[in-house]
Amino acid sequence: MTHSNENGKGQGQDFATWLIHFGKEIDAATGASSVPIYQASTFHHFDLDRPPAHDYSRSGNPTREALEQYIAVLEGGTNGFAFASGMAAISTAFLLLSAGDHVIVTEDVYGGTYRLLTTVLNRLQIDSTFVDMTDFDQIVAAKRPNTKAVFVETPSNPTLKITDIGRVASWAKENGLLTMLDNTFMTPYHQRPIELGIDLVIHSATKFLGGHSDVLAGLIVTADEALGRRVKQLQNGLGTVLSTQESWLLIRGMKTLQVRMAESERGAARLAAWLQAHPAVSRVYYPGLEDHPGREIHERQSRGYGAVVSFDTGSGERARRLLGRVKIPLVAVSLGAVESILSYPAMMSHAAMPPEVRLERGITDGLVRYSVGLEDVQDLIDDLAQALAE
Ligand SMILES: *Cc1c(COP(=O)(O)O)cnc(C)c1O
Numbered sequence: 403m404t405h406s407n408e409n410g411k412g413q414g415q416d417f418a419t420w421l422i423h424f425g426k427e428i429d430a431a432t433g434a435s436s437v438p439i440y441q442a443s444t445f446h447h448f449d450l451d452r453p454p455a456h457d458y459s460r461s462g463n464p465t466r467e468a469l470e471q472y473i474a475v476l477e478g479g480t481n482g483f484a485f486a487s488g489m490a491a492i493s494t495a496f497l498l499l500s501a502g503d504h505v506i507v508t509e510d511v512y513g514g515t516y517r518l519l520t521t522v523l524n525r526l527q528i529d530s531t532f533v534d535m536t537d538f539d540q541i542v543a544a545k546r547p548n549t550k551a552v553f554v555e556t557p558s559n560p561t562l563k564i565t566d567i568g569r570v571a572s573w574a575k576e577n578g579l580l581t582m583l584d585n586t587f588m589t590p591y592h593q594r595p596i597e598l599g600i601d602l603v604i605h606s607a608t609k610f611l612g613g614h615s616d617v618l619a620g621l622i623v624t625a626d627e628a629l630g631r632r633v634k635q636l637q638n639g640l641g642t643v644l645s646t647q648e649s650w651l652l653i654r655g656m657k658t659l660q661v662r663m664a665e666s667e668r669g670a671a672r673l674a675a676w677l678q679a680h681p682a683v684s685r686v687y688y689p690g691l692e693d694h695p696g697r698e699i700h701e702r703q704s705r706g707y708g709a710v711v712s713f714d715t716g717s718g719e720r721a722r723r724l725l726g727r728v729k730i731p732l733v734a735v736s737l738g739a740v741e742s743i744l745s746y747p748a749m750m751s752h753a754a755m756p757p758e759v760r761l762e763r764g765i766t767d768g769l770v771r772y773s774v775g776l777e778d779v780q781d782l783i784d785d786l787a788q789a790l791a792e
Contacts, residue, residue: 417476417591418660424475426468437468439650459646461638466649469621472656473611476590477603479623481630483637484644484652488586488606489514491620493522494636495582495604496553501527503550506541508565509534510558510763512584512606513751535565536696542573551580554600557587557700560712560747560771561764562687564696567703571599580629586610586738591663592706596625602633609738610709612655613662619644619652662740662776666709669779673772674711676783682720682790684768687712709774710737712747715790718767721746725770727789730782737773742782745771 415423429438440463445456456462466484474482485491492515499505507519509532519530533540535554552574556565567583574581583595586606595603605611607619624630637643644652674688689700690707700707715721724744725733731742735750745751748767752760760766774782 420475421657421660424472426471437465437650437653439646440464441646460641460643463643463646463649465646466644469644469649469653472653473590473605473607473621474623476656477585477596477623478590478594479596479603479625479630480627481624481633483622483633484607484649485620485622485637485642486644486648487618488512488604488608488620489518490642491604491606491622492584493518494633494640494642495602495622496523496528497636497640498580498602498632499523499528499550502548503527504529504531504546504548505551505553506530506544506549507532507553508555508558510561510563510765511553511555512559512586513754515553515555515584517754534563535570536563538566538569538573541570545577545579549577549579551582553582553584555584555587557689557696557708557710559587559751560687560710560745560769562587562689562694562696562710562712564689564694564700566699567593567595567598567600571595575599587708587710588704588706589659589663591660592708593704596623598703601625601629607652607656609736610663611659611738612652613658613739614655615732615736615739615741615743617648617651617655619648663706663709665776666774667706669774669777669782670709670711670772671707672779673774673782673786677711677713677786680790682715682792683713684716685714687764710771711774712769712771714766715768715770718748721748721768721770724786724789728785729789730777730785731772731775737771739773740776742775742777743773745773747771 443459445454469484470482507530531544533544554565571581581600582602583600584604586609589610603623605621607621671690677683678686688711731744733744735745737743747765752765
């Protein structure tokens with residue numbers, strides 16, 4: 403994949419090179435090999451008639467700005483923004499909307515996004531309709547006179563349903579709707595939604611971008627400067643910014659994104675194939691499997707399948723037994739780290755969802771989600787084999 407982005411240097415470089423040489427990787431003042439941590443809340447005005455480039459860290463901090471430029475380069479957008487968490491980024495993005503507006507949202511969107519829309523934004527008269535975006539007609543049918551935006555998550559969580567990004571983006575453009583996409587599961591290594599026509603890309607950088615389960619952060623990238631100015635105003639006005647230390651830590655983690663993603667994906671593909679052949683597993687969800695319903699669309703818009711595999715053990719009892727027996731993965735919410743993470747949607751991320759809605763979406767009591775880390779894959783398979791044994 404080649405990139406042409408004016409933010410950095412060396413047009414046409416490969417993604418792996420962008421990851422290391424994003425433009426601000428060397429400190430201009432000293433030549434230091436990593437971005438300095440500017441641990442300062444405010445900045446001296448040397449000359450009152452010429453305000454400094456930075457005057458207060460909520461409005462702009464050089465360490466955070468290095469990170470913001472970094473993600474903008476990786477996503478091929480104009481402006482990047484860093485937030486205190488993925489939810490802080492998502493909350494900020496939704497506040498581009500106003501009272502009386504309506505947004506169409508992926509039905510099995512991240513649980514926190516669902517909660518924000520149905521318990522907070524609804525009180526501000528920002529209405530939402532959740533649709534199965536694998537069915538394009540449902541998106542079109544959900545449009546109302548006051549619809550202003552479409553919020554997409556693909557692959558979705560935990561059953562990895564695929565939305566056709568380009569088709570949704572061009573329909574939205576024809577209808578004057580803003581498009582926002584949560585790219586957490588794929589990262590810009592695999593999927594670059596701005597190139598497919600999306601206006602605003604969001605990340606929970608807590609997951610693959612950070613990659614080490616040690617930082618909570620969110621990112622936004624806009625496709626154009628005008629939208630960038632609106633997000634900047636919200637980020638500064640709401641104060642949802644990422645701290646300086648966390649900004650540095652995230653830059654540190656992101657440099658190895660490609661090697662981590664590529665290796666975890668190799669593991670995920672092997673694990674998915676092994677699970678599919680296992681008699682105790684009734685169903686495996688992974689976009690790279692031949693029988694995955696969205697595989698063809700996914701292959702057109704992404705360059706890989708990611709590192710998350712969900713599978714159904716058949717019953718709640720068997721899922722709980724598995725979770726109690728595994729010895730290698732962390733049993734936890736979250737994903738996208740160097741260590742494998744096994745989570746149990748029915749009792750963790752989707753516990754608040756009414757059981758009948760959960761079942762309708764394939765989130766059965768037997769479903770578990772495996773985020774493959776960097777351990778030896780054969781060890782992960784052997785561990786699962788003993789945990790799944792009768
Ligand atoms: C974790 C996650 C979020 C929320 O991010 P936080 O950093 O936990 O606030 C949003 N979207 C997706 C897809 C996620 O996995």
